[in-house]
Amino acid sequence: MRGVSLELDRGEVVGLLGPNGAGKSSTIRVIAGVLEPHGGRVTIGGRDAVSDPVAARASLGYLPESAAVYSEMSVQGYLSHRAAVLGVPRRERRARVESSLERCRIGDVSRKRTGALSKGYRQRVALAGAIVHDPSVLVLDEPTNGLDPNQLRDARSLIADLAADRTVLICSHVLSEIERVCGRAVIIGGGRVLADAAVDSLRGTGGCVAEVRGVDRLAVEGATVETEPLGDGWVRLVIRGAGPDLRERSGAALASRGAVIRELRDETESLEDVFVRVLESAGDEGPGR
Amino acid sequence: MSATLAIARREFGSLFRLPAGWIVLALFAFLTGVVFAVSGLTPGQPATMRGVFGVSTVLVILIAPAVSMRFLSEESRTGTMEVVLSSPVRNWQVALGKYGAGMAFVACMLVVMVVHAVVLRAVSEPRPDWGPIAAGLLSMLLLGSVCVSLGLLASSLTESQTLAFLGTVLALVCWVLATNVAPAYVPAWLGDALASASVNRRIDDFARGVVDTGHVVFFASVSGLLVFAASVSLGMRRWA
Structure with a gap:
């Protein structure tokens, strides 16, 4: 990445777009604390993610692309574990887990082993794990990956619901999803920001x-x-x-x-048209991940 | 600290949510039980657990790496490592939590041996000497600690559990050879230095009932160093 600079305001839902190898996942991982930047800085709620990583990560929920969860644990057990790791005080854990189960609509499978769930349910369990500590910032990498149309609709409404009271950064190659869910889109290519504006204004x-x-x-x-x-x-x-x-x-x-x-x-213009136009004008490749 | 405990609790629980943990523990109980029955409960022979400790040493060297081989490699393979790394915990907390889970499993193995000791006390006349038994149990705990922490380090270096296990066992074999066999073939000053790092000699001292604080510090230091190395190795993933 070269000089990527993003600032997300409270309550904003921002989509991060770019072709394969553009640096989307690297950007997301640096923000989530999975990777340390070689230069530059990341601040989350005013806390520096490099000098004070624990405090910065405490206010962040991250859903990786793999939506990986511990397959041998029950859904409830997994969420309780995540709540403990994410620093939720013991007396609040049960309520936070219940709230996450309800918000992600997975209460009906709370006692099932996560490894026995469908892809869509596992995705929601992973998302519940990312919001169990009620973070003010949510970073979602391909949150609708592998979902069927019904699950897509549910996921979209869930993200809209979550976005009501927090800042959300979504990385996706499904441009129509970004178009529907995000108010602002950032297109990156070749490791730099090529466009950054409200979706409506980008489409023009x-x-x-x-x-x-x-x-x-x-x-x-x-x-x-x-x-x-x-x-x-x-x-x-x-x-x-x-x-x-x-x-x-x-x-x-x-x-x-x-x-x-x-x-x-x-x-x-559709967002896809904008995407192609922006990349072509930057001499980059077409859409994809 | 709560996060470290949560990591340890989950890892320890996962060992028993899968059949492998139960099977390994049952196998350990069976093999040590057979040796105990043959060597410790022979009429007319002194009541001792030396035979059990002898076989347990080999079993701990094999089982502890088998338990710890999955700690970090499995997280990398399944993708949960990203979730761990994005959590508000320090690298050392993750490494310490995993190490704690491994030590809890080793403690479960020691419970089996405590049962053997209690049985020995109940059926032996005269009563067995508790000194060597307690020292032997301590030596198993310390040896387990080194093996678990070495397995943890190996597991932080690869996504393959098999490689982590083989790497750990190979490292242990090399360590034993370097500190017990090699000293006879190298200059005296080097031989003495290598021999001072011998695990076997320290285990033998414990088996005789000698609890040397130097030995305890040695095992604790090596374990601490290996857990620290695993924590550094975990941190290096963030630099990729």
């Missing part, structure tokens, strides 16, 4: 598309307009330009020309 409005009759040309200030005949007098106008009010301005221009409008919609 690439332009708008109108299907109209009665006009075959249109001028919109600050935009270029391409025309494509559709037959029966209808034409599609692809209007490309900047600014959040492009659609309104285009609509006004069409109305002033007396056009019949059957469709006028924003053409927003």
